Amino acid sequence: MRIDRLLCHLRFVRTRSAACKLVDAGHIRRNGERVTRCSRDVQPGDILTLPLDQAVRLVEITALPTRRGAPRDAQACYRELDPQGQTAIAAPDTPVPAHITRGMPHP
Numbered sequence: 001m002r003i004d005r006l007l008c009h010l011r012f013v014r015t016r017s018a019a020c021k022l023v024d025a026g027h028i029r030r031n032g033e034r035v036t037r038c039s040r041d042v043q044p045g046d047i048l049t050l051p052l053d054q055a056v057r058l059v060e061i062t063a064l065p066t067r068r069g070a071p072r073d074a075q076a077c078y079r080e081l082d083p084q085g086q087t088a089i090a091a092p093d094t095p096v097p098a099h100i101t102r103g104m105p106h107p
Helices: 005-011 016-024 071-075
Strands: 047-052 055-061 079-080
Touching: 005 016
Parallel strands: none
Antiparallel strands: 047 055, 055 079
């Protein structure tokens, strides 16, 4: 599954375009390597580093969701590896602008 679709289906971002902005800016890592293309595939077992909500989240993908469903269904597809953000890998390189993590405003 494409990484932009996965981030949207797992409810880390509100829209695929917001996910693409995070990826294009180089803020997302998959298995420790920076992801620079929205079309990059993600498989179960991959570890993602995501700078969201003024913190960095480290998650392992356990299953690929078929759609953007309820938050409970989305949380069943990944496992938090560092809930308190204490590992060195969770340190962000650059701060992520707030307008990217919140999604696009509605008119």
